[in-house]
Amino acid sequence: MDLLIQTLINGLILGAGYALVAVGLTVIFGTLHIVNFAHGAFFALGAYATLLIERAGAPYLLAIPLAVLCVAAIGFALEATIVRRALYDQGEHGSIIVTFAISQAIVAAIILVVGPDPLPVPSPFGQTAVSVGGFFLSAQRIFIAAASVAVLAGFALWLRRSVKGQQILAVSQNARGALYSGINVPLIRSLSFLLGIAAAGLAGALMGPMISAFPTMGDANVIVAFTVVILGGLGSIGGAMLGALVIGLGNALFETYVSVSWTPALGWVLVILVLLLRPQGLMGRAQLDRH
Amino acid sequence: MTDITTGAPAGRARGGSASLKGAGLLALGIAAALAAGFGLGGDPFLLNLAGYTCGFAIFALSVNVMLGGLGEVPLGHCMFYGIGAYAPAMAMNHAGLPYEAGVAIGMVVAALIAAPIGWLTLHLTGAYFSIVSWGLSGVAMVTALNLDVTGGPLGLFGFSRLAVGPFDLSRPQTYFFVAAAILLAVLVVLYHVRGSRFGRAMEAIRQGPHLARSLGIDVFRERLKALVLSAPIAALAGALSLPYTQIVTPEVMSVLRTVDALLAALIGGVGLIFGPAVGAVIFTILPQFLDLDPNVKVLVFSLLIILVMVAAPGGLHQLWKAAAARLSHARKGDAP
Amino acid sequence: MTGWAVEAAGVEKRYGGVTALKGVDLRIPEGAIHGLIGPNGAGKSTLFDILCGITKPSGGRVSVLGMDVAALPAHHVARRGVGRTFQRTATFRDSTVRENLLFASYGRMRHSVLQRMARAPAWREDMAAFETRADAVLETCGLAHLSDQPAAALAYGTQRRLAVAVMLMNDPKILFLDEPVAGMNDAETAEFIALVRDIARGRTIVIVEHDMAAIGALCSEVLVMVDGAQVVSDTPERALAHPDVVAAYLGTDADD
Numbered sequence: 001m002d003l004l005i006q007t008l009i010n011g012l013i014l015g016a017g018y019a020l021v022a023v024g025l026t027v028i029f030g031t032l033h034i035v036n037f038a039h040g041a042f043f044a045l046g047a048y049a050t051l052l053i054e055r056a057g058a059p060y061l062l063a064i065p066l067a068v069l070c071v072a073a074i075g076f077a078l079e080a081t082i083v084r085r086a087l088y089d090q091g092e093h094g095s096i097i098v099t100f101a102i103s104q105a106i107v108a109a110i111i112l113v114v115g116p117d118p119l120p121v122p123s124p125f126g127q128t129a130v131s132v133g134g135f136f137l138s139a140q141r142i143f144i145a146a147a148s149v150a151v152l153a154g155f156a157l158w159l160r161r162s163v164k165g166q167q168i169l170a171v172s173q174n175a176r177g178a179l180y181s182g183i184n185v186p187l188i189r190s191l192s193f194l195l196g197i198a199a200a201g202l203a204g205a206l207m208g209p210m211i212s213a214f215p216t217m218g219d220a221n222v223i224v225a226f227t228v229v230i231l232g233g234l235g236s237i238g239g240a241m242l243g244a245l246v247i248g249l250g251n252a253l254f255e256t257y258v259s260v261s262w263t264p265a266l267g268w269v270l271v272i273l274v275l276l277l278r279p280q281g282l283m284g285r286a287q288l289d290r291h
Numbered sequence: 292m293t294d295i296t297t298g299a300p301a302g303r304a305r306g307g308s309a310s311l312k313g314a315g316l317l318a319l320g321i322a323a324a325l326a327a328g329f330g331l332g333g334d335p336f337l338l339n340l341a342g343y344t345c346g347f348a349i350f351a352l353s354v355n356v357m358l359g360g361l362g363e364v365p366l367g368h369c370m371f372y373g374i375g376a377y378a379p380a381m382a383m384n385h386a387g388l389p390y391e392a393g394v395a396i397g398m399v400v401a402a403l404i405a406a407p408i409g410w411l412t413l414h415l416t417g418a419y420f421s422i423v424s425w426g427l428s429g430v431a432m433v434t435a436l437n438l439d440v441t442g443g444p445l446g447l448f449g450f451s452r453l454a455v456g457p458f459d460l461s462r463p464q465t466y467f468f469v470a471a472a473i474l475l476a477v478l479v480v481l482y483h484v485r486g487s488r489f490g491r492a493m494e495a496i497r498q499g500p501h502l503a504r505s506l507g508i509d510v511f512r513e514r515l516k517a518l519v520l521s522a523p524i525a526a527l528a529g530a531l532s533l534p535y536t537q538i539v540t541p542e543v544m545s546v547l548r549t550v551d552a553l554l555a556a557l558i559g560g561v562g563l564i565f566g567p568a569v570g571a572v573i574f575t576i577l578p579q580f581l582d583l584d585p586n587v588k589v590l591v592f593s594l595l596i597i598l599v600m601v602a603a604p605g606g607l608h609q610l611w612k613a614a615a616a617r618l619s620h621a622r623k624g625d626a627p
Numbered sequence: 628m629t630g631w632a633v634e635a636a637g638v639e640k641r642y643g644g645v646t647a648l649k650g651v652d653l654r655i656p657e658g659a660i661h662g663l664i665g666p667n668g669a670g671k672s673t674l675f676d677i678l679c680g681i682t683k684p685s686g687g688r689v690s691v692l693g694m695d696v697a698a699l700p701a702h703h704v705a706r707r708g709v710g711r712t713f714q715r716t717a718t719f720r721d722s723t724v725r726e727n728l729l730f731a732s733y734g735r736m737r738h739s740v741l742q743r744m745a746r747a748p749a750w751r752e753d754m755a756a757f758e759t760r761a762d763a764v765l766e767t768c769g770l771a772h773l774s775d776q777p778a779a780a781l782a783y784g785t786q787r788r789l790a791v792a793v794m795l796m797n798d799p800k801i802l803f804l805d806e807p808v809a810g811m812n813d814a815e816t817a818e819f820i821a822l823v824r825d826i827a828r829g830r831t832i833v834i835v836e837h838d839m840a841a842i843g844a845l846c847s848e849v850l851v852m853v854d855g856a857q858v859v860s861d862t863p864e865r866a867l868a869h870p871d872v873v874a875a876y877l878g879t880d881a882d883d
Contacts, residue, residue: 035418082601093358093363093417094600096364097553097600098597101554102593102597104589105589108590112587112590223429226422262437264433265434272426275415275423483740483744487743488738488753489739491730491733492730494722499718501713501716502716502793505711506730506793506797507733509702
């Protein structure tokens with residue numbers, strides 16, 4: 001029983017971390033209609049930026065926002081030079097290849113600049129464990145969960161209340177209608193791309209101390225994020241948050257009760273099952289756009 | 292995309308020139324292979340690398356059946372490559388079968404697996420298909436890591452005799468000539484596929500699936516045929532990598548392998564029959580001569596691909612064609 | 628055959644909570660040129676897609692050329708003599724005019740890849756038959772001199788003629804044209820009207836169109852749809868004079 005509760009708590013915390021990555025992915029899909037295969041690379045960039053800023057002398061809590069800014073700046077540069085030209089309203093296979101190539105380039109660049117080996121990301125919460133009602137939790141995990149929930153809640157509020165947030169929602173529901181009603185759709189798309197990338201960077205900065213930084217650290221996470229996003233319905237922010245918790249719990253339970261060595265396949269199997277069993281919800285939009 | 296018609300006789304003058312052009316290209320390919328085979332001066336390392344490159348070119352061609360043929364990005368195609376590499380390794384090490392039998396088994400298994408996979412996944416298009424495809428290769432890789440028959444994370448090695456009939460592939464020159472001959476054979480088959488009714492159906496589907504369906508083309512069936520055709524070709528490519536690598540590990544199914552092939556196809560030109568093969572040669576030989584670090588290579592080629600996609604989605608040759616067209620326009624004045 | 632190319636009764640289509648078609652009845656005699664008009668969002672495209680077998684109706688009976696198109700996959704419907712053009716992606720843009728026709732003759736060819744490799748008689752016959760047919764179709768559509776032009780490079784009106792040529796390769800018994808003259812200039816429209824009259828011999832043609840002049844010039848009868856239901860079915864003059872039709876178009880572009 002204790003093991004189960006411990007597993008569930010771990011799963012929920014894992015889910016909160018996934019939610020950040022998944023929300024970023026879903027915001028980008030919702031407004032740009034591209035699946036960002038480079039999302040995992042930006043996650044890794046977030047962790048490495050944190051690490052490098054910390055090495056320069058900044059404390060972890062200051063390094064996080066700086067790292068997010070760095071990742072957002074790189075995202076902005078890529079958006080302005082590549083994504084804007086190559087991807088919007090063009091064929092789907094172009095966006096898959098370009099985002100994948102961006103991801104490969106980032107991973108290769110990380111290896112060339114920092115090296116291929118895993119590096120610990122220092123965190124003041126790193127070594128401490130907190131006992132809550134008899135269950136042990138690492139302080140870093142609690143911090144991840146708290147920060148994710150706070151950021152996601154703030155983001156949801158911002159989407160509802162702010163003009164720009166409303167415009168993002170409008171573009172993701174009906175880009176043409178949004179254009180006709182005077183919304184600057186290209187600007188909103190750029191903004192969404194930046195926000196999505198920043199969310200991935202933040203997730204990397206938060207999870208870095210827990211899993212340490214390595215060049216391909218984003219892969220496993222982005223696979224999970226695909227599952228989450230597809231499960232919740234591509235483009236749906238609430239769905240992504242809920243999906244993340246479900247997948248987080250599922251992963252933790254599988255790892256504890258079934259097998260650790262097969263856990264990497266679980267994400268893939270889930271993503272395949274979800275796509276095969278629920279294609280109509282996902283395909284609906286994509287097919288309407290053709291003709 | 293002139294290739295599609297060059298396959299047709301057209302009943303007229305252009306027909307003759309088209310098949311002549313095809314035969315000419317084939318002769319050129321054979322000549323290039325012979326020149327490379329003898330010209331590399333018996334340097335075993337380069338010959339081995341050239342043999343491996345031919346295998347990689349076959350894989351790029353297989354990937355391009357999906358990419359250039361259907362407009363899909365088969366991220367998980369490395370799974371079929373991996374099946375092709377594991378099958379002869381397992382046949383030799385566990386069953387004592389000869390290499391050729393293992394290759395044949397791998398190709399048959401790849402086709403047999405591709406059929407149900409395609410039946411399940413080819414209703415999906417675009418990013419959804421790519422994600423599922425990637426996912427299946429991920430599952431395959433984890434499976435190879437966890438099973439005993441595949442040797443787990445260490446993989447399989449210490450093969451008995453890598454030979455095709457009398458041709459001993461452990462001799463670098465023989466390896467290269469066999470691989471080059473198979474590459475040319477694959478090129479010839481794909482050339483005729485493209486000029487056939489099936490090839491035209493694929494091209495029609497790539498350009499407009501709805502229009503294709505309204506012309507009576509069974510879109511799903513043709514897409515399935517394309518996958519079932521490309522899977523054994525990928526397996527053949529995987530099998531041909533063994534003499535070079537001498538080992539099969541789960542890494543063989545890494546998505547990076549597919550990405551390499553995608554890059555090769557995109558650089559060479561997805562709309563051209565031989566484009567992916569040319570791209571594969573550029574992709575493996577150039578870094579070798581420039582002595583590039585593998586990571587620099589990935590970086591450079593990824594950036595190159597982004598450039599290609601932004602500036603010339605059909606391949607580098609498009610830049611050339613565009614320049615040539617601009618020149619001739621300028622000369623002719625106003626074209627219709 | 629009953630003498631009716633299209634017989635539809637009580638056709639309904641619902642998408643989730645939205646009802647796009649509310650029980651439409653339609654009968655088109657064989658050999659007629661029939662119009663389908665109505666304001667945007669009236670359900671014309673949905674009805675069109677249902678008649679071609681691309682979309683399946685939620686209710687009602689649809690018979691085209693005596694086939695139950697609701698029960699057949701779209702490519703089967705197409706193979707049995709139902710052709711249609713699209714508003715967008717009406718041609719294979721990356722290919723030449725001749726290649727477009729090659730793609731279109733898929734259904735008339737039988738050769739396999741092996742027969743192609745061996746240049747077997749089956750392949751030769753297919754290609755010879757294609758050449759004959761393509762020449763005739765290119766002639767009919769006034770495209771003979773453009774055979775090697777890329778489709779994307781053609782003038783807009785010419786592209787629409789190519790879209791028709793692509794469909795003619797399969798010699799459809801019924802041809803659906805989706806807003807064929809939209810965006811054409813007057814000269815192109817006149818040319819296109821002449822083409823449709825020409826190819827209408829021995830064929831039924833159904834046109835969705837906003838251009839009332841083209842509808843008036845071509846159609847013997849039009850079905851007017853508003854809000855997913857039919858308002859009237861009559862000759863173009865009388866249908867357009869119908870008070871309900873006038874009301875539906877009022878404030879939109881009734882006079883064009």
